[in-house]
Amino acid sequence: MIPKELIPNTNATPDGGSISFLAIWRAIRRSRLLVLAIAAGAVLVAGLLTVKQRKIYRSSSMLVIDPAPSRPLGADVATVVDAAGSYWNNREYYETELRVISSSSVLQEVVRRLNLDHDSAFLENLPVSTSPKQANVPLDLAAAILVGRLAVEPVKNSRLVVVHLEDANPGRAQRVLSTLVDSFMDQNIDQALASANSSGEWLGKQLETLKEELEKNEIELYNFKKSNNILSLSLDDQSNMLRSEMGELNTRATQVRARIESVSARQKQLEQIDLDDPSQLPVSELLGSGALQSIRSRYLGARAAHQAQLALGRGEQHPQVLALAGEEALVKQEMLQEIRNIQNALTHDLEATRQEAAGLMGLFKAAEQRALGVNLLEIDYRRKEREKVNTERLYNLVLERSKEGELTRMMRFNNLRVVEPASSPRGPVRPSLPTNLAAGLALGALLGIALAVIRDLLDRSVKSAESVEQLGVPFLGALPEVGDKNADRRNGYYGEGSRPTRRPKNPASLGRPELITHLQPASGMAEASRAIRTSIRFSSADRPYRVLLVTSAVPSEGKTTVACCVAISMAQAGQRTLILDCDLRRPRLHKVFGAGRDRGTTDAILDPSTLENSVVPTEIENLWLLPAGSHAPNPADLINSESFGKFLDEVRARFDCVVLDSPPMLPVTDATIMSTRVDGTVLVIRSGKTSRDSAGKALRMLRDVGGNVAGAILNGMREGRHGGYDYSYYGDPAPNAAAESPAT
Numbered sequence: 001m002i003p004k005e006l007i008p009n010t011n012a013t014p015d016g017g018s019i020s021f022l023a024i025w026r027a028i029r030r031s032r033l034l035v036l037a038i039a040a041g042a043v044l045v046a047g048l049l050t051v052k053q054r055k056i057y058r059s060s061s062m063l064v065i066d067p068a069p070s071r072p073l074g075a076d077v078a079t080v081v082d083a084a085g086s087y088w089n090n091r092e093y094y095e096t097e098l099r100v101i102s103s104s105s106v107l108q109e110v111v112r113r114l115n116l117d118h119d120s121a122f123l124e125n126l127p128v129s130t131s132p133k134q135a136n137v138p139l140d141l142a143a144a145i146l147v148g149r150l151a152v153e154p155v156k157n158s159r160l161v162v163v164h165l166e167d168a169n170p171g172r173a174q175r176v177l178s179t180l181v182d183s184f185m186d187q188n189i190d191q192a193l194a195s196a197n198s199s200g201e202w203l204g205k206q207l208e209t210l211k212e213e214l215e216k217n218e219i220e221l222y223n224f225k226k227s228n229n230i231l232s233l234s235l236d237d238q239s240n241m242l243r244s245e246m247g248e249l250n251t252r253a254t255q256v257r258a259r260i261e262s263v264s265a266r267q268k269q270l271e272q273i274d275l276d277d278p279s280q281l282p283v284s285e286l287l288g289s290g291a292l293q294s295i296r297s298r299y300l301g302a303r304a305a306h307q308a309q310l311a312l313g314r315g316e317q318h319p320q321v322l323a324l325a326g327e328e329a330l331v332k333q334e335m336l337q338e339i340r341n342i343q344n345a346l347t348h349d350l351e352a353t354r355q356e357a358a359g360l361m362g363l364f365k366a367a368e369q370r371a372l373g374v375n376l377l378e379i380d381y382r383r384k385e386r387e388k389v390n391t392e393r394l395y396n397l398v399l400e401r402s403k404e405g406e407l408t409r410m411m412r413f414n415n416l417r418v419v420e421p422a423s424s425p426r427g428p429v430r431p432s433l434p435t436n437l438a439a440g441l442a443l444g445a446l447l448g449i450a451l452a453v454i455r456d457l458l459d460r461s462v463k464s465a466e467s468v469e470q471l472g473v474p475f476l477g478a479l480p481e482v483g484d485k486n487a488d489r490r491n492g493y494y495g496e497g498s499r500p501t502r503r504p505k506n507p508a509s510l511g512r513p514e515l516i517t518h519l520q521p522a523s524g525m526a527e528a529s530r531a532i533r534t535s536i537r538f539s540s541a542d543r544p545y546r547v548l549l550v551t552s553a554v555p556s557e558g559k560t561t562v563a564c565c566v567a568i569s570m571a572q573a574g575q576r577t578l579i580l581d582c583d584l585r586r587p588r589l590h591k592v593f594g595a596g597r598d599r600g601t602t603d604a605i606l607d608p609s610t611l612e613n614s615v616v617p618t619e620i621e622n623l624w625l626l627p628a629g630s631h632a633p634n635p636a637d638l639i640n641s642e643s644f645g646k647f648l649d650e651v652r653a654r655f656d657c658v659v660l661d662s663p664p665m666l667p668v669t670d671a672t673i674m675s676t677r678v679d680g681t682v683l684v685i686r687s688g689k690t691s692r693d694s695a696g697k698a699l700r701m702l703r704d705v706g707g708n709v710a711g712a713i714l715n716g717m718r719e720g721r722h723g724g725y726d727y728s729y730y731g732d733p734a735p736n737a738a739a740e741s742p743a744t
Contacts, residue, residue, distance in 0.1 A: 035448030042444025057425035474711035553698035571623035587628030600629025675707030
């Protein structure tokens, strides 16, 4: 048997499974005429439709969308159209502008300007030669028709955008596109101006409100300063003056308190003077009073003189001593009186100083109260001043923006610029004859391929080795179709040209295609027969098939040809082979080998003694023929008899290999009965003709009666068809070449 891995796999079966490219290719090859016819028809239809189609012209215009237009007054003053920002803001702006170009507002403005809603030529997209008629459609409907002919294409990695308009009239296409671009640019600047005017009106109202509020705040601040006697000096200056005054008062009060302490200390010192000896005075008092110092000096002199007289021994009553004592006492009284005067002066001075200190503290408290009042006034003042400053700042800001808005409205700079105006179409863009023909060819080819594949999938016939094996029977091999010119040319029947150069013993032309294996031993048919012989041998190596039945499911499957090829290949291998014609209803083997049918199988079954004389030697070495013989009235009963079994035993004993050619199985039961008497049965299947149902039913019949199915042979395979084989590898055959050696 041929190894499975050497069998081409199509994977295209009606029973399911995937469809491989190889299966599709084979389906295309089998139905190539259909595919070509459909493709040619599609090309023809595409050409006719192209000729009849209306010619469409395209006008194009290129614009620049700049989110940051020129600023003649500097970067601080925006223009009427200003969209500069981040990358994502710019991207959104571009996308928005692309949508606005084809928006209904722009398109309706174009329709109004050109009166397209009353132009039937535009509405029906009529060419130049057609006379327009008066029409009247809604504005939005005309805009919808216009948007269907419009295409907006942004140029990648740039700020450019190309606008296309298609129309059957080239002039109208250019005119409409030019108007559309103008309308888009006008609407862009008009919308920006409307927005600027709206913002200007709002700024004007806010400016009036802020002006009134600022004047109100200024009046309130003036009244507050007037009612609180606040000079034009700032409160900070007043606070500093009060702080300086309080500091000076505090200094003077400290000085006064220090003087009080000084005076109090002098009083205490004077109060400690000994009245009996007032000469012991503080040095500070002596240094501060010249009179006291003079009186003390006099007192000390008088006391010294008095003591001197007493020291001379004069008594107390001595007149001179008494005079000196009186003088001492008088000076002492004068000195004490001066001390008392100083004490009284200190007392008055201390009282005055204390009053001065109290006055200074009163002034300090009053300044402190005035400072606290200024702080409270400062809080209210700061609040009112802050309201006034904030209002003034807002007023100035709004005033500045209002002035900038007026300048902005005066600068009608557009951020849209036309790079290329609407072009005049030079030729139609649709229909394109080459494109349509190519599309028709592609669609036709795809349709043809699809029909070919569907046709192949719907085909229930057995076409390949895989199909055979899916029936559950071993695949023994395939025989090429007899009369295939391609195979004949490769097998040596024709030369390289288109006309036959030599046709030596062409079996098909001689009416004996069954003998190709013998007459052309180097042909593909002969090689395929030898491959089948090898498969039969290896399919049952331990118990070789001695008696082999060749049959088919339905007539015209080529079973007689297969039986001859198998028998000839067995004989060429050196085996004594008998080919037995058991098709008792329509025998053909005697015609193939040119023998008579007076005696044969029927006679040998009924009378075994006639077997010896009924076997006819053929022109092929080691091959004998037993024709069908006399006509049998009931072949099925004859084959089912015991005599047929004994007949088979007899021929089995005489020959190494016996090949039985039988009638088809489904019409009659002869082959079914014979399958129970032979060693193996070979089912012949016609490639592309025998249906799976017929082959499956025949195999079920064989298995039901217990027949041994050796395998199936696929007959009538075209070269390269359904995974067929090419045996031209073995070279050109010689017309009278000898059969190859029996070795397999």
